[in-house]
Each structure stands twice: as C-alpha cells, then as structure tokens.
Amino acid sequence: MDILNTMSIERHSRARQIELGRSLKGRRKVYLDMRFWIIARDTALGVRTEPVARKMLHYLRRGVASGRLVCPISASVFLELIKQPYNPGRRIGTAQLIDELSLGSSMIPSRIVMGTEIHSFLSHAKGGAELYPMQELIWTKVAYVLGDTYPSLAELSPSEELAMQKSFFDYLWDYSLSDMVKTIGDNMPPSDRFANLSRETNKKNAEYKDELRSFAQTYDTELRGAIEVAGDVAADVIHQLAEKEAGRELSTTPGERANSVNMCRNLLYHAFKRPQTKDTLRCLHIGACIHAAMRWDKDRKFKPNDYYDFEHATAALGYCDAFLTEGPLHHLVTRPQVNLEAVNGCRVFSDVEAATDYVRQLSSDS
Template sequence: MATEIGHLFHEKSGFDIYELDQLVWCRVSYALGYLHPQTDLLSPEMMLALQKGVFDEMWGASLTDIVDQVANHAVPDEADLKVIASNLNRENVAHAHKIRSFKQAYHAEAAGVASLFATVISDIFEQIVTRSGTVPAGVQFIVDDATQNKAVHLVALALEKEVARDTLRSLHILVSLHASLRWDKQRKIDAHDLLDFNHAAAAIAYCDVFLTEEPLRTMVEQRHLGLPERYNCKVRSSLAGALDLIRSI
C-alpha cells in the first residue's frame, strides 16, 4: 500500500517510474521489509561486503527456510486483533446515524485508511524533494503537520476518483470492504475479518486467482463493489471450484 501511494505521488510529480505490477513483488524473505545489518564496529568496506553477503543469503531463502528459522517463536497475539475489532464495532455503532449510503461509508473509510499512512507520506515527500534536488544533499527535509495533513487528505480524495483506483488498488479494495461491512449495519467485524480483508486487498489487486471462504467471496463479488472484475482476478471458495479453475488455465 505504501508503494502504491509512493507511485501515485512520484508519477504526479513527473518522475519516470516502473510499472506498479513490477514494484510490489519481492522475495519471500523480504515480505516484511528490507533490513540490512549495520554496525560502526566494521570499516565501511567490510560493512558493505557483509551487507551484500546477507542480501545474497536472504535472496536465495525459500518459504520453508523462513518457516524453519521462525520455528516456535511467538506469533502475533490474536487478542490484539479482537481489541481492534471491538473498537471498530463500537465506533461504527456510534456513527451509524451518519451513514445513509454506501458512498458515505466509503468516504468515511477512505479518510480513515489514508490517515494510517501519514508517516509513509512524509517519507515519500522526503524522497521526492531529495530526488528533485529541491533540498541540498545532506540537509534533512521535515514535512510539517499542515503539509502532512493536506497530503493525507489528497490520498483520501484520490481514492474517490475512479482513475486513481487503478494505482491505489489495494487501498481501494480495503476501503471498499470496510465500507461494505459498515453499510451492512447488522454485521459486526471480527478479528479474522481484519486479516481476511488484507489478504483480499493483496490478492485481488495483484494476483490472477484468490482462494478464500464463501462469505468473503460473496462480499468481494457484490455488484456495487465489482472488485474481481475491475482487477481481473478470479475468486473461488470451494475445492471443486479451485480445481476447475486450475484445470482451465
């Protein structure tokens, strides 16, 4: 999602950029970010050699290698997701009287999702001014609160424009699913929905096939969302359906 926002701002700033479909993919070892060893105890030349060696090792790591390394280490506590879901349900109930259409629900969720990326947007602005030469080398660029708030608002507004949804695709999917759930005032969000919505946002935006459970398939295929059709992704929720789709490829 950060890559999509960065792509949008760099493109609108006039920079030459790679296609978004090329930028979002990475090796499995870097799925949670790019980290490199760093210490002042080694010379710059030795530090660079060490970083290259680690990069090469990580680049060749398979999914099973990563799983073996994680082993029995602690995983994120689902209780945290339950707290988030509970808070969202409470807020949705409190503001339910303000939501009279799906469009209103989408508008509210777009603002909420965009606000999550305030820090990311500041980093992107720093990249842009550095790349453009607006700020001299070695001078730190700091985005003030007013500029950051305006940029967040721009992302929220962009999400409501059809043309921007081709770039902010995973954000649009996430906003659409939360808005759909919020518009259906009888349904409550749970901890698993938070994970499932993120799975759907990534898969439908960039994959050819998304295999999921029937309730989520029903949601993403709602006519007023039209997510699989927009991003040319086939969704299946049964073993038979998945096998038929694979045989047809």
C-alpha cells in the first residue's frame, strides 16, 4: 500500500508545513507591519523617493534574492491588506510586493501557534521527545494564512475524497497572494470586528484601574485571563495525547471535560512560576505582557487597530529576527518592565533609517 496516498489530509498538510519550515531555516525572518509594507510598496511604485526608503527596499530585496532573508506575513497583515482599496496603487501593489519578499510564506494563525506551543509543553511534561522544532511547525503558505480548509463531498468514496482534498490543498499551496486579492476583488468588505471589543475593554479597564497596584500584578491578571482561554486548548491536547497512547478514540463526559479544563488552567498558571515557561509558551507570555503594559498605562485607551498590532507583535517577537513597526508599539514592547525583545532576540524598529541599517546587516551576514 502506498503510504503517501493513504496519508490523512491533516498529515499531508503538516508534511508540507515541515518541508516549508526547513526550506526557510537558513533565512532570517524580517516581519513588517502594515506601516512598513506601505512604505516599501510606495517605494517600489515610485511614490516615495527618499533615499532611506529606497535603501531599505533594496536591502530587503537583496536579502531575499540571496537566500538570507524572508519577510513572512500573518493573518493580521492579510486582514489589514484586505481593508485597503482595491487598485494597483494600494491593495494590488501591496500584495505583489508581499509575494516577492515573503516567498509566499505566512505564519499559521495565532491560536494554532498557541496550541502548538501548548502541545510541545505538555509533551515535554509527560516525558515525550520533541519530534519537530517549532520553526518547522509554524509556517504555511499565504492561501492558508487564516487556517487550513478542506472540501468535503459526501458522494465520493473516502479514498476519492482524500485524493480530491490533497489535490485541492496542493493547488492552493502554490496560490499567490496577488491571485487571492484578484479573486476576492471588492467582494470582501472591511470588518469592524474590533470596534465593540475596544469600547468594552476601555469601559472595564476604567472600572477596575484603581485596583492595579503594580505592573507585576497587572501582568498576573492578564496572564490568568489568557489562560482561561488556553485551558480549553490544553484540554484538547491532553485528550489527543491520551487517544494516541490508547490507540483508539476516547469519549469524555461534560464533567470530565470541565475537570480537565480546570486542571490544565492550574497547570499552565503554575508553570509560569518557572522563568523558562515564558520561552516555551511565548504566545501566552507576549500577549499577557502587551495587554498588561496597555492597562498599566492607565490613561491609554485601546483602539480597534491595536488588536491587529498585538497580533503583529506576538508573531514577530515570538519567532522572527526583526520587527519593523510603529513608534507607540515599539516603545510599548521594549519598555524595561516588558522587554519583549528578550523572548526570542527579535530586534524592534520604528525608525526607517535604523530599520534600514539593521536590514542591511542581516542581508549582508553570511
């Protein structure tokens, strides 16, 4: 029996991700938020002509062409891109440059990165060996920037459906962002999904701000909130590991599920008493730090676009080598009490000249 033909669609997807991750291993990852993508796009189109912007684009292109750099995107970059007007000088031009500098690569959705980190953490806790490094598991192609999708046709036999799913997956694997943008056209209106969230967050923060006594206490509060969500993810991982060990599907009662979620929340929270956990569970740590820093600055208000920025920061600071972003976010994540550059050694820049100089160094390194 041909193992490749009988491999599940999920394993097929994972195999392609690992292959991509290994192909990107020798490249330094430079993450541009939308501000820097716009600067680079306008420079590529000749709209911006200042020397420093032209140098930055030159070094980015040189680094990608030489195999030293790659500029991956994330779901937040994609969602912000779709908000741009559909014309050659905006969305189409941005997508074309992203295709060039990203080599079609993207980070998997943040919730899946968090789940992958939790899986690695719990596998180690159970004494298991890490099969693949995180850098081989967190990259995908731009068509799957929002997650994997597999078509299903009930009239097909299981083998026919699997073959169809793999063919469809591989077709989209090579689909460019420019092709995605053309396919979407103006049919995907901008979403205002964070407007209500920012209003509710500001309201609650104002209500409880007098209870915050220190940054450490604020971080602890935010970490507990993040772990509330992560507990469900961890319980899923525990269940998967138990099924793998048993070699069969296992069912749980609602009570057993609730107990598992609570146990996982306690396990994750107490794990953060050890400093090394911040490295293993980077998404939880970075997210808690950023929200704590925002809340500790008691006069600062959340804006809808902040949530895109937080996603940019989590992706870049966790797994990239450089993060080019806006001034306020730069200052937020590099404050001494936050110091998120220390998580992964990712350097943060908001000044175009400083960013250009660092990209030049990365593009020249052997």
